[in-house]
Amino acid sequence: MKKNIIRSGLDSAAAAIDRIYGSIKSGTRHILHIRWTRSLSGNLINFTVLALLSALMLIPMLYVINNAFKPLNELFIFPPKIFVKNPTLDNIRDLASIMQRSWVPVSRYLFNTVFITATGTVLHVLFASMAAYVLEKHPFPGAKLFFALVITTLMFSPVITMIPNFIIMSKLKIIDTYFAVIVPAIGAPLGLFLMKQFMSTVPDTILEAAKIDGAGELKVFFSIVMPMVKPAWLTLIIFSVQTLWNYTGNIFIRSEALKPLPYALQQIMTGGIARAGAGSAVGLIVMIVPITIFLVCQNQIIDTMATSGLKE
Amino acid sequence: MEIKAGKKALALSWEHSSNPWKQLMSQIWKYRVSYAFLMPFAVIFIMFTVLPVVTSIIYSFTYNNMLQPAKFVFFDNYIKLFTSDDVFITALKNTLVFAIATGPVGYALSFLVAWLINELPNKLRSVFVLVFYSPSIAGSIYIIFAILFSGDFYGYVNATLMRLGFIDRPVEWLVDPKYMSYVVILCVLWVSMGAGFLAFVAGLKSMDKQYYEAAAIDGIKNRWQELWYVTLPLMKPQLMFGAILSITASFSIHDVTLSLFGFPSTEYAAHTVVNHIFDYGYLRFDLGYASAISTILFLIMIGCNKAINRLLRKVGN
Numbered sequence: 001m002k003k004n005i006i007r008s009g010l011d012s013a014a015a016a017i018d019r020i021y022g023s024i025k026s027g028t029r030h031i032l033h034i035r036w037t038r039s040l041s042g043n044l045i046n047f048t049v050l051a052l053l054s055a056l057m058l059i060p061m062l063y064v065i066n067n068a069f070k071p072l073n074e075l076f077i078f079p080p081k082i083f084v085k086n087p088t089l090d091n092i093r094d095l096a097s098i099m100q101r102s103w104v105p106v107s108r109y110l111f112n113t114v115f116i117t118a119t120g121t122v123l124h125v126l127f128a129s130m131a132a133y134v135l136e137k138h139p140f141p142g143a144k145l146f147f148a149l150v151i152t153t154l155m156f157s158p159v160i161t162m163i164p165n166f167i168i169m170s171k172l173k174i175i176d177t178y179f180a181v182i183v184p185a186i187g188a189p190l191g192l193f194l195m196k197q198f199m200s201t202v203p204d205t206i207l208e209a210a211k212i213d214g215a216g217e218l219k220v221f222f223s224i225v226m227p228m229v230k231p232a233w234l235t236l237i238i239f240s241v242q243t244l245w246n247y248t249g250n251i252f253i254r255s256e257a258l259k260p261l262p263y264a265l266q267q268i269m270t271g272g273i274a275r276a277g278a279g280s281a282v283g284l285i286v287m288i289v290p291i292t293i294f295l296v297c298q299n300q301i302i303d304t305m306a307t308s309g310l311k312e
Numbered sequence: 313m314e315i316k317a318g319k320k321a322l323a324l325s326w327e328h329s330s331n332p333w334k335q336l337m338s339q340i341w342k343y344r345v346s347y348a349f350l351m352p353f354a355v356i357f358i359m360f361t362v363l364p365v366v367t368s369i370i371y372s373f374t375y376n377n378m379l380q381p382a383k384f385v386f387f388d389n390y391i392k393l394f395t396s397d398d399v400f401i402t403a404l405k406n407t408l409v410f411a412i413a414t415g416p417v418g419y420a421l422s423f424l425v426a427w428l429i430n431e432l433p434n435k436l437r438s439v440f441v442l443v444f445y446s447p448s449i450a451g452s453i454y455i456i457f458a459i460l461f462s463g464d465f466y467g468y469v470n471a472t473l474m475r476l477g478f479i480d481r482p483v484e485w486l487v488d489p490k491y492m493s494y495v496v497i498l499c500v501l502w503v504s505m506g507a508g509f510l511a512f513v514a515g516l517k518s519m520d521k522q523y524y525e526a527a528a529i530d531g532i533k534n535r536w537q538e539l540w541y542v543t544l545p546l547m548k549p550q551l552m553f554g555a556i557l558s559i560t561a562s563f564s565i566h567d568v569t570l571s572l573f574g575f576p577s578t579e580y581a582a583h584t585v586v587n588h589i590f591d592y593g594y595l596r597f598d599l600g601y602a603s604a605i606s607t608i609l610f611l612i613m614i615g616c617n618k619a620i621n622r623l624l625r626k627v628g629n
Contacts, residue, residue, distance in 0.1 A: 046428050047436075053425065054443040060456050060502065061446060063468065067459075079471040131353035140343035141336070146354070153361050154556050155617040157564040159586050160610045163593045163602045164364035164371065167378070187356030190507070217345045238449070239507065246451030251594045262452045266571065276459055287450035291442075294449055298438055305507070305514035309549020310556065 067280035075277050091277035104256050113260040120182040121240040124191055125233045132195035133225055153189045180252040185244055191236040197307040198232035231300035242290050371603035389604035402580045403588040413497045415562035418504030426512035441513055448506040455571050457499045461485035486573055489581030496582055499568050508554030515550035544627050555620050563613050585609050
């Protein structure tokens, strides 16, 4: 697993170039073997189109990364350049000093975000897997109805439920606590849906064998099912992290001391161009976590998404 | 032990009873472990996702400011929305324009890119998937568009266009209503390669090569025929999944407009229905009115999903 990570993470660029070279060199044989219709020129056109598109995708990202390391005079150079010439850590230091002077230290924002993300994600994965397990493997009376409900809720976005949720939460007195953000995220239907679809790849015979050996439901679930659906829970993790890590707190969290990091990012960015450096430094911190998780688990996530289809 | 035996006897008596209610109880008792597993998720899911939809519909017929008790006003909110709220009509128009411009394009682009990526060798494929997927997981990083499209000549887009001679003075991308919607659409498209895109990549990757060989024997001549008659029909489940995500995302654009243009945007040129919900719900605390807007958006999303679903069934037939 670790080897895989390092391999796909570090060597990928080098390997990519190698591969293109290789496929051109080893002639069309290799390519024609994969597919019979794609010619070498077709492959080159394909690669060029993708490379151009991905350059467009990358420009804003590169801009953030480079801005985070630009010294002041490069930030205000005209015409502006994407790439940094003399990288510096000034912006990170700047950010630290802006944050020290501010009422709430940046470490507090960071803690809030980490806490919200970690708690919400762990509980989401656990609860969604438990529910998905019984929905797929022990369908009870009402299981079909429940799953139909889950699919229906996928068809509208959570913004629909924001207003009533606000009312429900203020009745429960959990507005302005971490729970206001964490609890709804635990019950996200997308996670249950993906997990249930992936559970269908777990063979029933293994479960039956375990039961004959005298294992209880809990034991079967935790020691057999959960390890087998690891790709799926990595996928749930990435989606849950994506939602919670980027959550700005909105009106569900009002106290400055409980606000998460993306909120601080927004505040700094509203300082406009003058804060471009410090803002990019926060941006870098915000984006690095989900991207790293995806980089590490890409293969498992793709495996899970293969079962994500919605049958009629 | 005795209690257990007693319960079992009770359950048995339910099972063999002719009373349907008791039979149901015995069924539920038989599956008690399943229900216990489902419970933690189900309680939260129902409480914060299902119930809110129902309450939202109920609230939409009331006047509620959270201080006084809610007052039943029948269709007043809806009548007001369509007859005297010009900003709502603007918001509805903007939302439809954004949805049409970003939904189908983002969806098609996701599939196209996934399809092209699928032709590549494994490692290269991973690199491209990461590149295209990153913007959507990097979340609020789209705020960088505010600097890229900044209205002065330090903005990257302005500077580049000026240097190339397309414009001779900076364009106010984020303030001039003429350009705002283009910036939104561009930004939303940039983050649109999300879970749907991954599903497409995964679906194409896991496709059985035998189908293509069989199709070749059956007389499929080129890649376009292959795409239409073999790939797309086999991908239908993933296509439906992607469509759902794409529709919900494109109708609920609000973060982007808020971060790029602030609130309210110039002449409400980038005001969307969700912005309107937040305006009435969180700023003016007219929760009944906000619920009416939510309900309308809910119906639009569900209706659109059903329609697209029907359309997708025809693919490849």
